[in-house]
Amino acid sequence: MNEIFPKGHAWIDGNFVALAEAKISILDWGFLRSDATYDVVHVWKGRFFRLDKHINRFFESTKKLRMPCQMDRDELKKILAGCVEKAKLENAYVEMIQTRGMSANFVRDPREATPRIIAFAVPFGWILKQEDFEKGLDVLLTEIKRIPPSSVDPTIKNYHWMDLVTGMLNAYEKGNDTAILVDENNNITEGPGFNLFCVDENGIFTPDYGVLEGITRQTVFDLAKELNIPISKKPISIEQLKNAKELFATSTAGGIMPITKVNGELIGDGKVGENTRNLHEIYWEKHMDSGWSVSINEILAK
Amino acid sequence: MNEIFPKGHAWIDGNFVALAEAKISILDWGFLRSDATYDVVHVWKGRFFRLDKHINRFFESTKKLRMPCQMDRDELKKILAGCVEKAKLENAYVEMIQTRGMSANFVRDPREATPRIIAFAVPFGWILKQEDFEKGLDVLLTEIKRIPPSSVDPTIKNYHWMDLVTGMLNAYEKGNDTAILVDENNNITEGPGFNLFCVDENGIFTPDYGVLEGITRQTVFDLAKELNIPISKKPISIEQLKNAKELFATSTAGGIMPITKVNGELIGDGKVGENTRNLHEIYWEKHMDSGWSVSINEILAK
Known part of the structure; x- marks a missing residue:
């Protein structure tokens, strides 16, 4: 081989x-x-x-x-x-x-x-490459149900990815960048390796159920508080997803990444939203802050 | 290690x-x-x-x-x-x-x-050891939901076993031999590596949904037809499971295996049922029948 x-x-x-x-x-x-x-x-x-x-x-x-x-x-x-x-x-x-x-x-x-x-x-790997940031992610909303918490506890980070891989294959075959899965009630859950956030006139929100409790997801909460933007966890319907002013994905593999298209349709005006951009910038700034990060050399020297 | x-x-x-x-x-x-x-x-x-x-x-x-x-x-x-x-x-x-x-x-x-x-x-491994056949399996009926078909197609034999492993751990810790999982509607599905069958006055039945289409399960259908015993696929409720005349599990790892206890309560009179015993016997007889089996040497000589 x-x-x-x-x-x-x-x-x-x-x-x-x-x-x-x-x-x-x-x-x-x-x-x-x-x-x-x-x-x-x-x-x-x-x-x-x-x-x-x-x-x-x-x-x-x-x-x-x-x-x-x-x-x-x-x-x-x-x-x-x-x-x-x-x-x-x-x-x-x-x-x-x-x-x-x-x-x-x-x-x-x-x-x-x-x-x-x-x-x-x-x-370092990117779900959305740096040079494609302004273009954003074009995602496929699938009918595949993410494995439910009644079967596998999603707060245990795990390799049960067959649902996510099926979503990826469906997305790639249609020319999309990645996929989003739903839960038993057809609310939005997550995609392969990332959490999802919506922005509307009331603030920022993310699904509260059936998803990994991502560290980048938690970071968005911490940063939104610093920026005084209202943020909460609640169910997100397909309608709310499609009608969002901004959508973004969060992952260790790429940070905070704009989603500009769902099933080929533009989200908002199809451009990177203001909240997404601000969060993205402050996210990368924190990487040099010793309250948020630690150098390899410091660990090795101990 | x-x-x-x-x-x-x-x-x-x-x-x-x-x-x-x-x-x-x-x-x-x-x-x-x-x-x-x-x-x-x-x-x-x-x-x-x-x-x-x-x-x-x-x-x-x-x-x-x-x-x-x-x-x-x-x-x-x-x-x-x-x-x-x-x-x-x-x-x-x-x-x-x-x-x-x-x-x-x-x-x-x-x-x-x-x-x-x-x-x-x-x-060769046994879910129920040969010497324990008359004793039968003592299973724990859990509230864990088997990963549903809307997430992962169960007809694709797969390694998504975290729900089954959790069931096994629960069972072993309570002193049971193995576990049974349910579906979203609290009907019976399967256990770690085996399908389930109930026997009542109308015949033999097995869940029709959310389970692996086991080869030993198929073999039970084939053998029941030879024995002229009515057999069908249909949902099995927890009540039907507990009130069955006979229960048995089927797996490549042990064949046809009586279940004599669920959550510590006897199934029927707690002894190996007549149908289970007959199916078990004919199952092992077929292993020497060239219509059902092929020798290693014959394959290697080709």
Whole structure:
């Protein structure tokens, strides 16, 4: 198999290894049952953004899966920073993973498995490329229902993505950039790797149900408060989505990204909205602020 | 990491390898998005049971995921038989997997990925051990909703198991053998790796919605017809489950297995029912019938 790896580095089973060498057993339940959780933090100009919040969520997710992470926070930070340093990346997408691991002799009981921790760094990825910011995202609103919270707790960041991948395939085949999924009541949920926000005359709002509690989503709340813009969580209907003054997506993979088209129709005047632009700017400014970010070197020097 | 592998053998990326050497890249979308499908066929006394039906479903699943399997049926059979032969197993659990694979440079578009085929054989596994047949399964009926068909097509055999794993953990912690999940309307669906059947005065029935179309489930239909027992698919309520004369589970991992207790309460008189026993017996008889099974050696000699 001809595998072309991005620039990057990984840590697995106690060792830093080249990305091409980072492999897991096919008997790991993280693969065979998607019994795993993960988190992704980014590095911008050599600084992790809101690293502790990502680690908090990761630790919470491992607890909810009844396999609390046994690694110390500082040790995990050193591993994440080590992956970025060894990959020689200034801007990076850094993933930490805990799988259920393997059980001796392949016994079915998840409690018999030994969890496995993995980390890797690759170049920073954009759901919407920087140079396409003014154009914005052209999304497909699908009829696919995001896996509901009654089945899988969405606050545990997880790899159950078949619904999202189906949405992506539908979107790409129609020429859209990405997809949005709905919930059981046909309210808006999220897309592959991003949360959604609407802006109308009353302020900014985002779905309150059936979505990942994204760190960039939380950041939008924090920044909106700094900017004195009213913001809240509430259900968003398809009508509200289509009639929004502004729409934007949030993700560690690209930050705050305007959505200018839904199913080919313009949102507002089809241009990047004022709130979206302001939030986007202040979001990137915070990356150099030591209250919001920490340098790789500072972590490695400890 | 101290990994204790079962006896077995695998095939991956064009080569037969020892089970301990069978690994996939952590960047394979089959892991990072659980974007994969699989099938499991069993070997009993050196013979595959209903191999073509499993391969048909596997090929169908790869098509539904828009990554139709490029491997020829006879080649796949030789690989599966080869895993069993090299593992020196008389009775085996044989899994075939296709993942979305890796995309060059980690680009998000699933269409850019090159699918990966994997196969492995391990010793035959039992959800209910042979020696516990008369005791039967003691299951926990949970309130967890199986991931609905509006999110993930259950006819594509998939690794989205977090709901099932949560059910298993709940069951094991309470001392039950396994769990049953419900659908959005609180009708019965399935458990971790098995379909469910009820028997009442009108015959045998099994859920028609939100479940894997199991090959052993299909086999029960075929056998019931041979035995002239009425059988049908229809919704099963919790009441119907609890008041059934007989209950049984079906899986490649153990065949036809009596369920004698739900939430600690006996089903019927708590003994293995007549229909369950008859189906179980004829099920195992068919394993030596060349209309239903094929020997490893015959496949390897072709």
